[in-house]
Amino acid sequence: MLQDMPTLTDVAKLAGVSEITVSRVVRNKGPIADATRTRVLSAIEKLGYVPNRAAGSLASSGSQLMGVLLPSLSNIVFPEVLRGIHSALASTGYQPLIGVTDYDLKTEQGIVSSLLAWQPAAIIMTGFDHTDATRRMLANSRVRVAELMDIDADPIDIAVGLSHRRAGFDAGRHLISRGYRRFGYVGHDWDADRRARLRYEGLCTALAEAGLTLEAEQRFAGPSSTIAGRDTLAAMMAKNPTIDVAVFSNDDMAVGGFFYCLTAGIAVKEKLALFGFNGLDIGQSLPMPLSTVRSNRFLIGKIAVEKLLESGERPTEKQIIDTGYEIVAGATA
Amino acid sequence: MLQDMPTLTDVAKLAGVSEITVSRVVRNKGPIADATRTRVLSAIEKLGYVPNRAAGSLASSGSQLMGVLLPSLSNIVFPEVLRGIHSALASTGYQPLIGVTDYDLKTEQGIVSSLLAWQPAAIIMTGFDHTDATRRMLANSRVRVAELMDIDADPIDIAVGLSHRRAGFDAGRHLISRGYRRFGYVGHDWDADRRARLRYEGLCTALAEAGLTLEAEQRFAGPSSTIAGRDTLAAMMAKNPTIDVAVFSNDDMAVGGFFYCLTAGIAVKEKLALFGFNGLDIGQSLPMPLSTVRSNRFLIGKIAVEKLLESGERPTEKQIIDTGYEIVAGATA
DNA sequence: CTGTTAGCGCGTTCAG
DNA sequence: CTGAACGCGCTAACAG
Numbered sequence: 001m002l003q004d005m006p007t008l009t010d011v012a013k014l015a016g017v018s019e020i021t022v023s024r025v026v027r028n029k030g031p032i033a034d035a036t037r038t039r040v041l042s043a044i045e046k047l048g049y050v051p052n053r054a055a056g057s058l059a060s061s062g063s064q065l066m067g068v069l070l071p072s073l074s075n076i077v078f079p080e081v082l083r084g085i086h087s088a089l090a091s092t093g094y095q096p097l098i099g100v101t102d103y104d105l106k107t108e109q110g111i112v113s114s115l116l117a118w119q120p121a122a123i124i125m126t127g128f129d130h131t132d133a134t135r136r137m138l139a140n141s142r143v144r145v146a147e148l149m150d151i152d153a154d155p156i157d158i159a160v161g162l163s164h165r166r167a168g169f170d171a172g173r174h175l176i177s178r179g180y181r182r183f184g185y186v187g188h189d190w191d192a193d194r195r196a197r198l199r200y201e202g203l204c205t206a207l208a209e210a211g212l213t214l215e216a217e218q219r220f221a222g223p224s225s226t227i228a229g230r231d232t233l234a235a236m237m238a239k240n241p242t243i244d245v246a247v248f249s250n251d252d253m254a255v256g257g258f259f260y261c262l263t264a265g266i267a268v269k270e271k272l273a274l275f276g277f278n279g280l281d282i283g284q285s286l287p288m289p290l291s292t293v294r295s296n297r298f299l300i301g302k303i304a305v306e307k308l309l310e311s312g313e314r315p316t317e318k319q320i321i322d323t324g325y326e327i328v329a330g331a332t333a
Numbered sequence: 334m335l336q337d338m339p340t341l342t343d344v345a346k347l348a349g350v351s352e353i354t355v356s357r358v359v360r361n362k363g364p365i366a367d368a369t370r371t372r373v374l375s376a377i378e379k380l381g382y383v384p385n386r387a388a389g390s391l392a393s394s395g396s397q398l399m400g401v402l403l404p405s406l407s408n409i410v411f412p413e414v415l416r417g418i419h420s421a422l423a424s425t426g427y428q429p430l431i432g433v434t435d436y437d438l439k440t441e442q443g444i445v446s447s448l449l450a451w452q453p454a455a456i457i458m459t460g461f462d463h464t465d466a467t468r469r470m471l472a473n474s475r476v477r478v479a480e481l482m483d484i485d486a487d488p489i490d491i492a493v494g495l496s497h498r499r500a501g502f503d504a505g506r507h508l509i510s511r512g513y514r515r516f517g518y519v520g521h522d523w524d525a526d527r528r529a530r531l532r533y534e535g536l537c538t539a540l541a542e543a544g545l546t547l548e549a550e551q552r553f554a555g556p557s558s559t560i561a562g563r564d565t566l567a568a569m570m571a572k573n574p575t576i577d578v579a580v581f582s583n584d585d586m587a588v589g590g591f592f593y594c595l596t597a598g599i600a601v602k603e604k605l606a607l608f609g610f611n612g613l614d615i616g617q618s619l620p621m622p623l624s625t626v627r628s629n630r631f632l633i634g635k636i637a638v639e640k641l642l643e644s645g646e647r648p649t650e651k652q653i654i655d656t657g658y659e660i661v662a663g664a665t666a
Numbered sequence: 667c668t669g670t671t672a673g674c675g676c677g678t679t680c681a682g
Numbered sequence: 683c684t685g686a687a688c689g690c691g692c693t694a695a696c697a698g
Contacts, residue, residue, distance in 0.1 A: 005473070007674095007676085008675065009675080009676095017684080018684070018685050019675090019677095019685090020677075020684075020686085021684060021685080023676070023677065024684090030683085030684090031683055031684090032683075033683060033684090048470070050446055050449055051450055052391070052450060052452070052674085052675055053387075053447075053450040053676095054386075054388075054396065054452060054674085054675080054676090055387075055391050055674070055676040055690090056676055056677070057676090057690095058387040058674090058675080058676070058691065059678075059690055060678080061677095061691095063387065065430075073412045073413075073416040073419065074416065076412075079406045079409075079412040080406075082406055083406040083407065083433075086433050095432065095447060096430075096431055097398075097428055097429075098428075098429055098430075099428065100416075100423075114428060117383050117384055117385060119385070136381070137381070137383070140338070140381065141338070225614060225618075226614060227614065227617075230618060255615075259618060259620050262620045263620045281559060281560065282559055282588075282615060285558075285560045285563060285588075285589055285592060287595045340690095340691055341691065341692065341693095342691080350668080350669090351669050351670080352669090352693090354668060356692065357668090360693090363668090366668085369667085369668085384692080385690085385691050385692070387690090387691080388674090388690070388691035388692040389692055389693070391674050391676085391690090391691080391692070391693090392673080392691075393674085394674070
């Protein structure tokens with residue numbers, strides 16, 4: 001696509017050195033006399049030389065690319081992870097090559113295959129659910145794999161995230177300790193969102209240990225959103241007006257729940273407590289800061305990249321990195 | 334990085350054909366007898382062959398990559414554009430190679446250079462501000478360039494977006510026609526956000542034509558956010574309690590303003606009207622839907638890709654595509 | 667419809 | 683500290 005861009009050869013001729021010397025200067029590799037380096041650099045400058053990565057990649061059978069698979073871009077959480085990935089990549093010369101799976105394992109498989117075609121240094125994926133074919137392709141390649149967000153299962157190489165089951169459990173314990181007893185759960189479609197389900201299970205376990213159960217439960221049959229949260233809480237309250245706390249599948253849903261309470265004139269916390277998950281900015285900027293669990297999305301992306309780049313080799317031992325979470329007391333519960 | 338993955342040659346041997354035939358089957362190019370195709374495909378399947386894109390790219394001096402430069406991932410607007418880009422790319426076999434500039438032109442220049450090194454089919458950028466070096470690199474390459482979001486200046490090849498100046502102007506006219514006269518403006522740092530400034534200028538023009546001026550103006554010295562909107566409106570109201578409408582630099586800021594009114598007990602619309610820009614979901618899910626201007630972020634990304642892929646050549650004529658905007662009456666103004 | 671020939675631009679040897 | 687030769691895996695251009 002570039003029209004006779006200058007090549008290594010052109011630079012080498014102009015600088016009066018061999019191609020490999022130019023190559024070494026460009027990659028900062030091997031010993032180079034200062035004088036030669038200067039000469040080469042000025043030739044590069046003069047010609048506006050830009051190395052051809054495809055050629056480099058072919059010759060070295062490797063690349064400065066990092067494959068990144070995200071389930072969705074609609075949920076703010078994933079752009080935040082991407083931001084963390086990008087921040088760690090920025091100083092390294094690696095570029096993210098991204099794909100979006102729409103929570104579909106077959107789509108994921110296709111994307112993994114096209115990413116692998118670029119011989120990336122590593123691949124970052126979300127979650128532990130993959131097709132057998134995906135696993136096989138990954139195993140046959142030498143690329144390191146990080147699986148993000150979740151650490152409640154066995155990773156391929158590296159897992160970076162938090163235990164959603166424990167987060168749900170701790171949220172439950174926290175709310176019980178604050179005196180809440182009549183629990184309602186407001187969720188979204190969790191066939192796609194395995195982690196929301198893990199949190200739900202953790203919550204139920206905590207309730208069971210305290211001799212409690214969910215008194216109400218309402219799930220929206222689509223992705224999470226503020227509007228879904230608002231309407232789903234409305235539906236639940238219509239059926240079960242006596243609950244004293246609503247636990248939401250995440251902050252988006254909970255913020256919608258807050259808006260519902262505002263409209264319906266329900267006193268938040270006194271009459272109905274609200275609890276979310278994620279610790280999004282929007283929840284914390286509400287007139288009453290949302291009670292929630294803060295996950296560290298940015299950090300997850302950042303650490304994943306750092307671990308992946310730590311060694312050039314596929315790690316011999318599986319590694320699980322817990323980025324933790326934090327109960328945010330807030331004002332709504 | 335792949336450990337002796339099978340190559341075209343391996344497939345060709347197994348299928349008993351020449352390499353080029355396999356290549357043609359893989360790329361769906363040129364006439365192939367059905368029998369041959371079947372044979373080749375089953376060989377590919379059997380070996381788990383994955384084409385090496387670097388080699389393909391080198392041989393054809395082109396790639397199925399599309400460079401995407403975004404100023405930021407923190408502002409929800411850009412992930413939405415990326416979503417549009419991705420949706421249009423999904424069916425084409427192209428992959429987005431992304432870079433984030435942090436609103437810095439020198440950073441942008443560096444990223445353009447590394448993107449160009451992959452010989453992408455096209456590059457998508459944001460806005461019209463680039464360094465001279467960036468412009469030169471782009472001009473020397475044969476890649477098509479789309480500049481998104483804005484159409485208030487002269488594009489390199491294609492511009493896709495809306496006139497922010499007109500949007501600001503129309504917002505002003507709209508509010509004047511609703512009877513508002515005492516205008517306040519709540520903004521964020523616009524050195525980075527040229528478009529927010531264009532909207533501001535449009536607004537001021539509309540006011541001037543009606544013989545009005547801004548009675549108050551408060552700008553937060555950082556990026557836009559809900560919290561910034563809340564606090565900046567608070568600061569403005571402390572100084573100028575008599576304004577009857579606050580125009581915000583965008584919806585994030587306006588939602589924060591709404592929260593401020595809630596806390597301060599200010600009757601929204603009766604005492605103080607609020608007006609945003611973007612038409613984000615969060616604004617529309619407020620107890621009172623936010624009055625704002627809807628921009629079509631998803632569409633901007635999608636159309637950019639479609640136009641870029643329309644022809645394989647650099648367009649001879651510059652093209653400006655207006656994706657328009659829409660005043661959303663809402664309930665806050 | 668299929669095959670042959672000849673590189674694409676670079677990095678990896680291995681020598682000096 | 684520098685260089686020569688070779689090949690990475692694929693595709694363009696031309697045959698047949």
